[in-house]
Every structure is written in C-alpha cells, then in structure tokens.
Amino acid sequence: MAETAAPRRAGRDGGRVRPALLAAVLAVVPLLSGCLVDPDPSPTEALTSSPAVTGTAPSTSAPLETTQSSNKAPVYWIGRTSSNVFLFREFRDVPDQENPVTRALRAMMSEKPLDPDFFTPWQNPSKLATSISGKDVITVDVSEDAFNSNLDAGMAARAIQQLVYTATAAAASSGLIDSGQQMRVRILVDGHTDYLAFGHVQLGDLMARGAGMVAPVWIIDPQEDSELPAGSVKVTGRSTSPGGKVRWQVLRAEENGTKAPFVTGEAAAAAEAAQAGVFTLALTLPAGEYELRVAQADTADQPDPNEDSRSFKVR
Template identity: 30%
Template sequence: MSDVTPSGPLPDPDGDDDLSPTARRLRDALAARAADARPADRLEEIRMSSRANRRRSRAWVAVAGAAVAVVVGGGAFALSQRGGDDAVTTVAASTSPSPSASSATTTAGPSPSSGATSGPATAATTQPVATGDTTTTGASSGTLPSGAGTVPVYWLGGQPAKLFREYVEAGGGQDDATNALRAMLAGKASDPDYSSPWSPDPSATVSASDGRLVVDLAASAASAASGTTADASTAVQQLVYTVTAAAGSNQPVEIRVDGKAQPTLFGSAVAQTVSRAPQADVQAPAWITAVTPGTGSVRVEGVGTAFEGTLLYTITDAAGAEVARNAVQAGANGTFGDFSFTAQVPAGTYTVAVFAPDESGGEGTPQVGDTKVVTVR
C-alpha cells in the first residue's frame, strides 16, 4: 500500500467541473487541508491521559471516603452520648476489637435469693433479698455498705466440704460485712446439713483499706468449733466469700488474728491477702434456695452448675420411697445459673434433693448436692 497522500483539487465525481465559484473554492480548500495532514502514533499519549484521569478519580474516592467516615463517626458519637431512659444501642462502625466483658459482670454467679429451710416447710421459705455478690463502689472508697435487713453467709456442707449460701438476719449497729462475718462465726445455719468450723467472736470487724478488705478477729475464733473438722483452705474461702458478698466487693481480703497479719489458721499459714477462688472449685454445684409447698404440689428454686447444664432432682417420701425424679436445667460447665421446677405430689412430708449427675460412671468424686424437707398439705 502506498503511503503517499493524494494532493491537488478533488476530482469532480460526475466528470464535469460545472460548479459555482464558491463551491469550487470550498472544495479546493478542503483538499489542501487534507494534503497537509500527516498520521502519527498517539497510543502513548492516550495511555498517559488515561493514567492521569485514574489518579484524579482515586483522589476523589479518598476524599469521599474520608467524608463518609467523618459522617459515620460523628453519628456514632452522637448516638453514644444519648443516655438515661432514652438509651440507644449503637452499632459500632469501628473495625477495632471490642473490649471483653468485665469478670465482675462476665461472671454468672448465683443471684441473691432466698435462704434455706430448716425442718419441714409448710409455707414459702424465701427470705428478703439482700445485697449480694455484686461489686459496689463503697468498699473501694473505704466505706462499707450498711443497713441491709439480711446478709449473705456461706456455710460448709457435703463431703468433700463445699460452700452453700444462706441469707440471715443482720445484727444491728455495724456495716453489712461485719454483720455477716459475726453471723458466720456464730455458726447458726438454718439448714442442719450446713456447718462452720469457726467459733463465735462478737468483736470481729471488717474494714476497707488500700484496695482490700481487712478482717480482724480473735485467735479464739479460728479454733475449730466443737464437733467440726476444718480444711484450712475451704474455711478461709468461707470467710472470704462471706465478707466480699456482704461488702459487695471482689477485693482481696487480709485476715488479721489478734492484730497480726499472715496468721496460722486451722494449722495452715495464710497469705498476706486472699482472693475468691473460682466458684466451680469451692461452691457446691447445686443449692436449693427456696421451697414453696402448695396444694398437692411443691415448687423448688435454686442455683447450680452441671455438665451441659443438666441437674437431677429426686423427691422421696417419709418412708424413703422415691415419688419423683427428673432433670432440670441450670448453669453449664462451671457457670452457675438459676433453676426451678414444680412437682405434683400428694399431701405428706418429703425430702427434695438436687444434685449434679455423676458423669464419671462411678469412678470420680461424688458430687455434693443439697436437700430440703417440705410438708405438702
């Protein structure tokens, strides 16, 4: 193919040149313009232009993205500032990990509930709810809560000994933690199956100081009560759980005996401060906290934990014959949760037992359960 561009006047397609002077001049001018045109390679120029356009587009996207972030961030901030009764749950726009729940609140421990029954129950055995195992600011600031009508006290029960909790009437004139401590040392549990190795000390006190609870008691309080035996670590945990529950604080506890720190209790030395052991290690896996007899029925409430959350209960009559057996759901795998059930039984006196099933096939340590006696009319 020839790369020579034709030049000169365009030929007349009809073979004659019978045009007006204006038309002829226009044709000749176009022909001359076409003759001056020379083809060139503009591929690189087109590419450069395209890259510049893309850079401008990216810059705009970045600016637009920043603007959206500002709007969303501002919106989230505005939502998070709304409080009070008009609370709003904000869906976070941030991609950063959310903080984990506090152990003080992510822990599912037994809620304050009613006390245990002693002897046959013919009416609801619930007691007034008192300050329970929740953290408050009072102990941290050096002032312990006071004025509760009932206070939580932990007792020992079963074999091996585990902790059970009751609510007992508070003595007057002291803070709640001191009242609970003195009640624990007095050793008067409502349930005859519960006990305490401690001895009475009406002068024992609890105070808050430097981020800890300080228990002061006499040496006589730490001598095993008549007819009891004490595992030192379990007895210390009984005291620690009692005073921290009543104080509404999970602070460590310093125990002083006759004013001296790091005493020897029940034959074992005690550390400078002692914190709560994990619930699943020291608490009984099942507690009965309320028994309510009805006409031909009994309602039972409590707290507990078991493998996959399944506890068992039995009801036996005065002759020892089992009249009911079933499963009930509570907390699972070391996390304590509430349980309740209602059983239909004829009039009579019964023993209700709740316990965690033996998952070891008889090869493990038997699980400690709880029992209550109730009379149904």
C-alpha cells in the first residue's frame, strides 16, 4: 500500500540511538533464484538491545501490507524508542532485476535506512534467494556471511523478525500473496536448516510475524530530510491501534537554532481492514525547517515514550 506523511519521535533527543553509536556498542521448496553480490568484509561490532528491550511492547502487530501500484519496496529497520526496541518501515526504491521479496531483503541487508535513527544488524550477503511455496510459505535462502554481527538474544530476535516482516511485506505489497492470509517464512542458511542465527535464534521452522515487534506508531511520509514545496504538505503514517487517535505536533526551526511549536492536533487512524491503522494529515506550511512528532493518544493524557518524529524542509 503506498503510504505518505506532531508529540515527538523518541530517539531524536535521547530515544532511539543512531547507527554510529550502536555500532560502537555494538516442505519441498521450488527452485531458488538470486544473484550474487560482494559480501561486506567488515562485521559489525556487538549490538545490544539492553536495557531498552525491558519496556512494554504493544500487544498487536502491524497488519500485512496490501497491494500497491508503486515499485517501491517495503523494508523494515530496527530503531529504539525511550522504552523499547521496535521495527519501523520505509518504502525504498530498489532495482527490479530480482523478484520483489529478494530485492526488499537485499535492501534490508545491504543498504542504510533513510532515517538515521534506524539501523540494521544484517550484513550484505554473498548469496540471497527467495521463493513462495503454496499460498502461505516464503522460503529465504541466505549465505552465512549475512549474520556477521554480534548481537544479544533480544536484538537477535528482532533481527529475525525484521527479515520476516520485510519478506511478508514485500510479497503482499507486490501482489504475490493474498494479504488476508497468515504468511509464514522459513529461513535457510546456505541451503540448510538448523542454523543458530546470530548465536541465539534457531532457524528451520516456519516463522510468522511476532506480535508487538513493530513500533506503536511511525511516520511514512515525508521522508527524513526531504524538501517539499510550500503550501499543502501531506503526511501519512501508521498506528498499531486501528480506529484509535494519534496526537501530532509540528515544530518550526527558529533563527537561534531552537524549535518552537508551530501547530498541533489529533487524527484518527483508519479502522477498516484495507487501511487499518493508517492516518493522514493535510498541513499548510510556509517555507522553513520543521520537525513532525507523532504518538498514540492515550486516555490518561500522558506523554507516550514511543513517539516518532521526522525532520523535513519546506521551500
């Protein structure tokens, strides 16, 4: 589904940790096909999910993506909020030489997120291929060099779910599978099962999307640091609470470098199945530099520790 996009995204001022800091602390299957790429020779240093994983995760997972006409690939990344570690999604431009699932996973393993608050622990694999068996099983065969990162158990589990979410999203958004089904993913490593991924997660069995892995709310558009024409600015995002409200705020950069509140409000996330959780805003903004912040609105009217934010310019 093509999605477009103000409280504040956790991590901008002490929530999600930027990749540079993370690196410092850091069943017959059809014929598989995929092209070769050069592996990344430099394994990432230890990445740890502690203590952020101790927060309470939302109880629902994001619904499976629906078919979209765009060629952009849905790719999930890992990001921190002030209380937890979640998956966040971007739509990315990718080459079309491979099938939609393979190219989305290749982007996840070899490219950097557009948003600097996100990261991926995966390494660029020397081999990657995918196939779909029957109506509900995606098989991913990846080389062992993709796992050359040192992770703790919590981060390893999130990395595997990052792959599961990306593979199922790519298959659903490209129309290869019915988005109304419960899709499962089998991960093979160099054609074999029973690999211990990142030293913690046993592979081989079918895996489904884990509940509570995705961020409670995130902004899809505008993209980080994008430049938009003055006038109407369309904002799109997603909440894991279909039918619920999100609270948003737009801050404008002042000449002294500070950010001042410019406009605030609430919006309802769609409840219908085809657009579950999607929210949209139509803002009229003059030229300037802005930060959009969004969070789920709770009944207690307390700050949500799991906000998302996005910086952009209007020219």
